[in-house]
Amino acid sequence: xxxxxxxxxxxxxxxxxxxxxxxxxxxxxxxxxxxxxxxxxxxxxxxxxxxxxxxxxxxxxxxxxxxxxxxxxxxxxxxxxxxxxxxxxxxxxxxxxxxxxxxxxxxxxxxxxxxxxxxxxxxxxxxxxxxxxxxxxxxxxxxxxxxxxxxxxxxxxxxxxxxxxxxxxxxxxxxxxxxxxxxxxxxxxxxxxxxxxxxxxxxxxxxxxxxxxxxxxxxxxx
Amino acid sequence: xxxxxxxxxxxxxxxxxxxxxxxxxxxxxxxxxxxxxxxxxxxxxxxxxxxxxxxxxxxxxxxxxxxxxxxxxxxxxxxxxxxxxxxxxxxxxxxxxxxxxxxxxxxxxxxxxxxxxxxxxxxxxxxxxxxxxxxxxxxxxxxxxxxxxxxxxxxxxxxxxxxxxxxxxxxxxxxxxxxxxxxxxxxxxxxxxxxxxxxxxxxxxxxxxxxxxxxxxxxxxx
DNA sequence: CAGTATTTTACGGAAATCCATAATCAGAAA
DNA sequence: TTTCTGATTATGGATTTCCGTAAAATACTG
Numbered sequence: 164x165x166x167x168x169x170x171x172x173x174x175x176x177x178x179x180x181x182x183x184x185x186x187x188x189x190x191x192x193x194x195x196x197x198x199x200x201x202x203x204x205x206x207x208x209x210x211x212x213x214x215x216x217x218x219x220x221x222x223x224x225x226x227x228x229x230x231x232x233x234x235x236x237x238x239x240x241x242x243x244x245x246x247x248x249x250x251x252x253x254x255x256x257x258x259x260x261x262x263x264x265x266x267x268x269x270x271x272x273x274x275x276x277x278x279x280x281x282x283x284x285x286x287x288x289x290x291x292x293x294x295x296x297x298x299x300x301x302x303x304x305x306x307x308x309x310x311x312x313x314x315x316x317x318x319x320x321x322x323x324x325x326x327x328x329x330x331x332x333x334x335x336x337x338x339x340x341x342x343x344x345x346x347x348x349x350x351x352x353x354x355x356x357x358x359x360x361x362x363x364x365x366x367x368x369x370x371x372x373x374x375x376x377x378x379x380x381x382x383x384x385x
Numbered sequence: 386x387x388x389x390x391x392x393x394x395x396x397x398x399x400x401x402x403x404x405x406x407x408x409x410x411x412x413x414x415x416x417x418x419x420x421x422x423x424x425x426x427x428x429x430x431x432x433x434x435x436x437x438x439x440x441x442x443x444x445x446x447x448x449x450x451x452x453x454x455x456x457x458x459x460x461x462x463x464x465x466x467x468x469x470x471x472x473x474x475x476x477x478x479x480x481x482x483x484x485x486x487x488x489x490x491x492x493x494x495x496x497x498x499x500x501x502x503x504x505x506x507x508x509x510x511x512x513x514x515x516x517x518x519x520x521x522x523x524x525x526x527x528x529x530x531x532x533x534x535x536x537x538x539x540x541x542x543x544x545x546x547x548x549x550x551x552x553x554x555x556x557x558x559x560x561x562x563x564x565x566x567x568x569x570x571x572x573x574x575x576x577x578x579x580x581x582x583x584x585x586x587x588x589x590x591x592x593x594x595x596x597x598x599x600x601x602x603x604x605x606x607x
Numbered sequence: 608c609a610g611t612a613t614t615t616t617a618c619g620g621a622a623a624t625c626c627a628t629a630a631t632c633a634g635a636a637a
Numbered sequence: 638t639t640t641c642t643g644a645t646t647a648t649g650g651a652t653t654t655c656c657g658t659a660a661a662a663t664a665c666t667g
Contacts (some may be wrong), residue, residue, distance in 0.1 A: 174480070175507050179405060180398025195506050222625090226480075226503055258448075260398070280656070281448055282419050285397050332595030352616045361656075372654080374541050374555030380602055558624070574646045578624075593653090594624080 164188065164296050165217040167209070170195035171202040171240060172222045172256070179281075181220060184288050199234035201223055206244055206251070212264070216251060218292070219244055223257040223264075238264070241272040252295050254278060254302070256288060261383040263308030269301065269311060276302035317365075319384070322348060323359055327385045331376045336360075339376070386410065386437040386518050387474070389431070392417035393424040394444045394478070399502075403442060406510050421447055421456035428466055428473070437477075438473060440514070441466055443488075445479040447594060463494040474517050476500060476524070478510060483605035484532030491523065491533060498524035504567070541588075541606070544570060545581055549607045553598045558582075 170192055172178050177193055185193050196202035202221070209215050221244075223237035234240050241253055254276040255268055268274045276291040278284055283305070291302035303311060325348070329339045336356055343351035350356070360372065369375035379385050390412055394400050400417055407415050418424035424443070445459035456462050458576050463475055475548070476498040490496045490528055498513040500506055513524035525533060543587070551561045558578055565573035572578070582594065591597035601607050 164581035173504055174399070174502050174613090175504060176402025178402075180401045183401060184482070260386055268568065280396050280398065282397060288398075302615055313503055318419050330595050331599040333592030333599070335593065350615065354618090356656075358615085360654095371557065373552050373595050376595050377553040377555070377602065380599065572645065576646055576648090577644090580645085582624095583626075 165190060166192060167216050168193040168218045169202060169205060169216045170220045171199060173197045173225045180285055181260060184285055188289060198232060199240040200232045203234055203240060203243060207247060210248060218252045220254045223255060229255060241268065241274060242266060245272045245355060247296055254291055256280060262313055264309040264383045265307055272350050277303035277304060290314060300319050323363060326356060326359060327376060327379050331385055351377050388414060389417040389438050390440045391424060391427060391438045392442045393421060395419045395447045402507055406507055410511060411512060420454060421455045421462040423489060425456055425462060425465060429469060431580055432470060438471060440474045442476045442478050445477060445481050463490065463496060467494045472502060476501060476513055482529050486605045487529055487532040498582055501526035501529050537553060545585060546607060548578060548581060549601050552594060568570060
């Protein structure tokens, strides 16, 4: 079982629930952080003191802080922690149920577990901790387990996401092309951007650009 | 102080926090529901048994249920409860920080308090309960208090929202006009819809329709 | 190197939208 | 009734997006 655990979660009411889980599992040594960068600093300090954490339990969405913080989202935190301490176990604990984002957490940050905050998430969190502490298996809440099986035949790349983000920020296609040209982004012709958009609309079954942006916003891609 | 309280909140981990608050305030008689319609039925039953609730603490967003439910969101719940039992006190307890939606809760459902889930929301919830139980004042978390002061000089009406919703669902302007004509919605000419859109873009400082839908989605209007 | 495939770019017409102006209509006031 | 006012509708042209086709550039293969 894990000896030393850190929790990154900003909602105080939610923190109580997680701490209850750890107490039930007889894990005494845990800290929690309400801010992403604070959590990161604690993890780094623990490594330097030769007493690294075994487990990070992290929320994904944090209230945007008044002070400007280096790490704003749980996704970033998890990513950076994985780079800093490759052997730490990570559980994401979130209401996020968009398969695209969950899959990306497993693939990119190589998290070990994903627990969906929900009606019985406390029990699920316990189960996740048990499984992950005793084996190298991953855990994922049953409601979203299908996310990992979906195979995206078509891969959405960085440029696609850039285009979508610009569109949702009110940039016209022509302006996007200008920006791409001036910042040396590879395919920057009118037709290239148009073709990408058309592929995206096809992929997401969107009737038009407005619809496309609406869908991808809902999915949490942008 | 309140004698009988009901909580509508689906996340089990969050429930623990709220219950802690009630215990701290020596409120013994409370129930919680994980589903909106369940909460509504309990409130109605309590009235029929002549033991109505004094206070409803409700979340706003609920996981969409597998079973189809009559009441899907906290907004609806709060609205219906207010109609059913006008004298009940209602506190909304949510991460929602969009001023438009908060204002609408106070104006339409006449909630008595709004507590923003956050770093210190447990203390705020206590304070809210204290204030509301002893007076007819309203309570609103300081971070979002400004929501009530903003005066929208321009009022967005139902038709505006219908248009925005259709747009974000991929309906073209022409199709919207068709739909409006066939369902007898008052201004249903091409130019009327265009004019409304242009006003909306002006109001929300949107560069184009994609931007407009993106902004209004972010604001929680659609 | 020649030949083939894939990607990127170019072009052009159709469709949709954007936007300003003018005509029409309905209700209120004179 | 007439006149005024504001709201709705109509019209037309500029701009943007949409979408297919084709040329050009690049990569890949034997």
